Structures are given as C-alpha cells and as structure tokens.
Amino acid sequence: MPLNIFIIVFMVGGWLSSRLFTRLALPGILGMVLFGILLGNLRGVEAPELVVSLDPFLKSLALIVILLRAGLGIHKQTLARIGWRAGLMAAVPCLMEASALTLAFHLLFGFAWPVAALAAFLLSAVSPAVVIPSMLDLRDKGHGKRNEVPTLVLAGASVDDVIAITFFSAFLALAADQSGNLYLSVASIPFSIIGGIVAGLIIGFPLAWYFQQRYKYIRATEKTMLLLMAALLVVEVGELAHLAALLAVMVIGFIILEKAERVAQELALKLAKVWVIAEIVLFVLIGMAVDLSVAWEAGLKGLLLIHIGLTFRSLGVMLSLAGSRLNWRERAFCVIAYLPKATVQAALGAVPLAAGIAGGDVILSVAVLSIVYTAPLGLLLIRKLGPKLLDQELEHPAGGA
Numbered sequence: 001m002p003l004n005i006f007i008i009v010f011m012v013g014g015w016l017s018s019r020l021f022t023r024l025a026l027p028g029i030l031g032m033v034l035f036g037i038l039l040g041n042l043r044g045v046e047a048p049e050l051v052v053s054l055d056p057f058l059k060s061l062a063l064i065v066i067l068l069r070a071g072l073g074i075h076k077q078t079l080a081r082i083g084w085r086a087g088l089m090a091a092v093p094c095l096m097e098a099s100a101l102t103l104a105f106h107l108l109f110g111f112a113w114p115v116a117a118l119a120a121f122l123l124s125a126v127s128p129a130v131v132i133p134s135m136l137d138l139r140d141k142g143h144g145k146r147n148e149v150p151t152l153v154l155a156g157a158s159v160d161d162v163i164a165i166t167f168f169s170a171f172l173a174l175a176a177d178q179s180g181n182l183y184l185s186v187a188s189i190p191f192s193i194i195g196g197i198v199a200g201l202i203i204g205f206p207l208a209w210y211f212q213q214r215y216k217y218i219r220a221t222e223k224t225m226l227l228l229m230a231a232l233l234v235v236e237v238g239e240l241a242h243l244a245a246l247l248a249v250m251v252i253g254f255i256i257l258e259k260a261e262r263v264a265q266e267l268a269l270k271l272a273k274v275w276v277i278a279e280i281v282l283f284v285l286i287g288m289a290v291d292l293s294v295a296w297e298a299g300l301k302g303l304l305l306i307h308i309g310l311t312f313r314s315l316g317v318m319l320s321l322a323g324s325r326l327n328w329r330e331r332a333f334c335v336i337a338y339l340p341k342a343t344v345q346a347a348l349g350a351v352p353l354a355a356g357i358a359g360g361d362v363i364l365s366v367a368v369l370s371i372v373y374t375a376p377l378g379l380l381l382i383r384k385l386g387p388k389l390l391d392q393e394l395e396h397p398a399g400g401a
Contacts (some may be wrong), residue, residue, distance in 0.1 A: 010051075013039065014280035027379045029129060029342050033371055034085045049286060055285055056354075059347040062282035064231045064249050065275050065342055066128045070158040071253020072268045073136055074151065081270025085324055089156025093316030093338055094163050098124040100312040101305065105307055108301045111359050118171035119353060119363045121369055123309060125164035125344035129279065130375055131157045131337060134382045144390035149330050153337045156320075160380020161344055162247040168348065169239075175357050180384045188242065196244030199237070203230055206253065208259035215263060223263060224270040227252070286346035286368060289353075295365035306373060311369040313338055333382075333389040340378025341370045 001034035003007075014032045039045060105111045111119060139150040149294030166189055207230055210224055218226075230353045231249045238245025257264040305343060314335045349367035353360030 001045055001048070006048055006051065008282055010039070010278055011277075018280065018388050024273035025380070026090065027130065027342075029123055029279065030372060030376050031367065032280055032283035033346075033353070036284035036388060037290050037368075038287075038293070039284065040227035040288030041292055045316040055350075058278075058281050059230065059285060060235060061228070062247065062275075062278040063343060064228065064235060064348045065133060065271055065278045066154045067158065067246055068227065068231060068253045069134050069249045069275065070154065071250040071270060071339075072127060072237040072257050072264045072271070073132070074155050074158075074254055075256070076254075076258050076349070078239065085320065086152055086155040088320035089152060089317065089334070090159035090193050092224060092320045093313045094124050096128075096319075097313040098140045098167065099308045100297035101309045104305050104308050108305060109298075109359060109362060114171050115352070115357055115359055115363075118168050118175055118357070119308075119359070119366070121164045121168040121171065122331070122348055122352075122363065122367060123341065124163045124313070124343065125159045125168075125341065125373075126313075126338050127375060127378070128158060128325045128345070129343040129346075130340040130379050130382075134379065134386070135337070138382075138386055138390065141387075143329065143387050144333070147326055147330060149326065149333060153334055157245070157338065158250055161339075162193070162196070162244055162250065164207045165246055165344060165348070166196075166244045168274070171241075172315075172352065172355065172357070176350070177353050192242055193244045193247060193310055195241065196238060196247035197251055199234055199243055199245070200255040201255065203234055203248070204252040204255030205259065208256045208263070211256065211263040212260040213259075220266040220270055224267055227256075227267055228274075246328060260352070282343070282346050283371075286349055286371070289350045289364060290368050291361055291365065298365040299369065302369045303373065305366060306370050309338060310374070329389040333386060336378065336381045336389075338383060339381065340375045345371050 013035050013232070015029035017035035017293045018028030019031075022028045040047075055375055096150040098117070098120040101123055102113070102117045105116035105119045106113060109116075135150040135157075138144060139154075144150050170186065170189055170192075207227065211218070211226075231252060234248045234252070235242075235245040253264070253267075256267065317335045317338050318331060321334060326330075326334070345367040350360075352363045
C-alpha cells in the first residue's frame with residue numbers, strides 16, 4: 001500500500017473507530033487498538049518501511065506529550081498539601097503489583113526472572129492516557145476538592161509510570177545482557193530517578209525563563225514545538241546516561257507551571273490538541289503489532305495474570321491511604337482510578353519483542369489484553385462512580401494527613 005494511502009487509512013480509521021466507541025460510551029482508545037489489530041491482520045496490508053522505522057519515535061513522542069500535560073497540571077502548593085501521600089501512591093501500588101506479577105509471569109509462562117520482572121513492570125504501569133484527562137476533568141468540575149483527591153491520583157499515577165518505566169528499562173537491559181548483575185541494576189535505580197529530577201530542573205528553569213522573557217514574541221505553537229524538542233532531547237540524553245528521562249520530562253512541565261504559569265496554560269492547551277493526533281498514532285500502532293495467534297494462546301493465562309496484578313495494586317492503594325483524611329468512598333475511588341492500563345503498555349509493549357527477548361510476543365499480547373480489558377473498565381467506573389464517590393461529605397474522619 002502506498003505511504004500516502006496508508007497514512008490516510010491509518011489516521012482516519014483510527015479517528016472514526018475512536019468516535020464510534022466514544023458514542024457507545026466506551027474509551028476511544030479501545031476503538032483505536034481494535035482498529036489497529038484489524039489493520040495489522042488484513043491480508044495484503046503492510047505498514048510502509050518509513051512507518052516501521054518511525055514506530056519507536058512516535059510512541060516515545062506520544063508518551064512525552066501525556067507526561068508533559070501531567071507536569072503542567074500539578075501546582076507546587078497543591079502537591080505540598082497532599083504531601084508524602086502522593087509519594088506512597090506513586091510507589092507502593094506499583095511495586096506491590098509488579099512483585100506479584102513477577103512471580104506470576106515466572107510460574108504461568110516460565111519466564112526467566114529478569115524477563116518476568118521487565119514484563120511485570122511493563123504491565124504494572126497505570127494509564128496516564130485514561131487517568132490524567134479524567135482527573136483533570138473531575139478537578140475542573142470541582143469533584144473531590146476537599147481532600148484534593150483528583151490531584152493526589154494525578155500526581156501519584158504520573159510518577160507511578162516513571163517508576164514502572166525505570167524498573168522496566170533496568171530489567172530490559174539485564175535480560176538483553178545475561179552477563180549483567182541483577183543487584184547492581186536494581187541498586188542503580190535510585191540514582192537514575194535522582195538524575196532524572198536533576199535533568200528536568202536543569203532544562204526546566206532556563207526554558208521557563210526564556211518563555212517568560214520572550215512571551216510576546218514567540219507564539220504558543222512555537223513554544224510548544226520548543227518544549228517538545230527539549231523533552232525529546234532530554235529523553236535521548238537520559239537514555240544514554242541511564243537516567244529516568246520521563247521523570248525529567250514531567251519535572252520540566254512542573255517547573256514551567258511554577259515559574260511561568262501563563263505560559264504553562266498556553267502549552268497545556270496546545271498539547272491537548274497535539275494529543276488528539278498522538279493518541280491515534282500510539283494506540284493504532286500497538287494494535288498493528290499484535291499477533292492474533294499468540295494473543296489467543298495467552299488469553300486465559302493473561303486474564304488471570306491481570307487480575308492478580310490488579311488485586312495487589314488495589315491492596316497497595318489501600319495501604320498507601322491508611323491513616324489518611326480520606327473517607328472510604330474517596331479511597332474506593334482511588335482504587336478505581338488506578339485500574340486502567342493503556343499508555344505505557346502501548347508505548348513499550350513491543351520493545352521486548354524488538355529487542356529479541358524470549359517471550360516478547362507473549363509480553364506484547366498480554367500488554368494489549370490489559371489495554372482492551374482494563375481501559376474500558378477503569379474509564380467507565382471513573383465516569384459513573386467518580387462524582388458520586390467524591391462528592392459525599394466526610395462523615396467520620398479517618399485520622400492523620
């Protein structure tokens with residue numbers, strides 16, 4: 001198929017499938033993934049070589065866009081009010097789910113421990129594509145304002161992804177190089193996270209100053225382009241230096257919001273428009289990568305695995321909120337908000353397969369299954385139950401902050 005025709009079918013088909021599923025009160029991303037699966041398995045239809053070569057870049061760019069939106073939506077004052085709960089919400093559910101999934105992948109699929117761990121952290125990441133827009137919408141409508149619940153979930157879920165991706169990267173390198181040292185790889189992760197924060201500060205402050213100084217002379221579209229190029233550069237350098245590059249991206253957005261709020265508001269609006277295209281590209285591409293025969297074989301085991309992970313993630317959320325001011329309804333909402341998976345699984349699901357990791361096709365199939373199963377479930381529950389759970393007055397305070 002000629003490149004031009006393929007791009008038209010790819011983009012228009014992804015958009016129409018998204019609109020159709022939205023009309024059915026289902027997540028648009030589900031329609032995009034299913035359209036991608038259909039397109040990728042049509043006889044005689046193959047992605048042009050240019051699209052295949054750009055696949056990793058396009059997925060990385062989409063992930064950068066959604067994490068920049070997260071950083072541009074979190075005020076320092078709000079984060080300070082939430083305090084260390086956001087840190088617990090970022091780390092505990094992710095680590096509990098990944099620990100359970102590592103054992104499950106090893107037992108159910110016979111994966112070696114490093115491969116089981118990289119698959120577990122890939123699957124454990126919560127979806128910013130579902131959670132971030134949903135939390136921003138609930139917050140803008142005033143739901144859960146008393147205890148800043150949407151912002152708590154927004155901050156926790158965003159850093160949750162960074163933690164999952166950082167561990168995934170470490171175990172991917174270890175699985176690809178069997179001579180690597182497991183303990184050394186894990187021990188390097190805190191340094192990777194700190195390095196990511198520092199990199200974000202180094203880029204964020206000058207960028208915020210420049211945008212503020214040249215506010216009237218640079219159009220919002222140009223600011224957005226410069227921001228995206230800076231973020232891409234940070235990710236490229238971060239990967240070479242083994243830093244938590246995506247954490248750096250989120251920190252850049254956070255710094256711009258704190259130092260140049262009017263610029264941040266412009267950028268947030270522009271990135272929301274960029275996401276319309278990036279979302280289609282990301283989720284149609286992941287659908288196209290699926291091998292239906294492998295997906296069918298992994299089906300029942302994959303569903304069992306996903307349920308095991310969600311059970312331990314939910315326990316992690318409840319443990320993180322123990323002793324907080326949140327009532328049981330707000331805590332139940334946090335459990336629901338942490339269910340959906342989509343963005344990280346779409347962006348990185350095919351990476352183990354491309355790296356030649358044994359079981360990479362199975363990992364991709366389970367990643368797509370997690371999107372198809374949890375994204376609609378989580379989004380529907382957030383939409384239907386979110387306002388009801390968050391708008392209830394606190395009847396019996398549960399204790400400390």
